Amino acid sequence: MTHSSDRPLSHAQAAFYAPMPFDVLDSCHQEILSMLDDLHTLIEHVSAQGVDATARTLSRSIHLFFTTTGLQHHLDEEQHVFPTLVQSGDLDMVRTIEHLRQDHVEIEAQWLRLVPHLDMIARGYSHPYLGEIRELALRFTALCRQHIEEEERAVYPHAKAKLSSQDIDAMRREMAERRDALLNPNGEQPP
Secondary structure, three states: OEOOOOOEOOHHHHHHHOOOHHHHHHHHHHHHHHHHHHHHHHHHHHHHHOOOHHHHHHHHHHHHHHHOHHHHHHHHHHHHHHHHHHHOOOHHHHHHHHHHHHHHHHHHHHHHHHHHHHHHHHOOOOOOOHHHHHHHHHHHHHHHHHHHHHHHHHHHHHHHHHOOHHHHHHHHHHHHHHHHHHHOOOOOOOO
């Protein structure tokens, strides 16, 4: 992203132009739901067509998304959304947040069970364990969908109401900087 003089933006400037944090979180939920659909499409494709180029590409795409964007999404919530609500003193909300934190652990554990299967498909190995991957995918999908629904219904509206504009700006900056660091690990500014 550049500004009027066509010089690269500084990290602070890039954070200023970053999307609003809850827009990023909501958009990520939609991407997660789409990737979950892709996971089931992959399984059906492998069942019908075997492990071909389409299956390998789709498997790599799903793997990359959940190990990068999906992980960043959980970090965003753990660092910026959950702490404010825990500090609110609302015991029901504290219990909800603890449940959602445990969900994050379980989602990661379920994901790690899927990874070897996706890796085999991405590498082009025929996949004899379709029943197992289908069962794992169903559990992973159900957990993710329930988790997203609970966050959108019970958590995000409360967090939006509790966070100050300064909190939102800090959240926006940190999220942009963390993502920029992932894309530019050596701290290089884009050309």
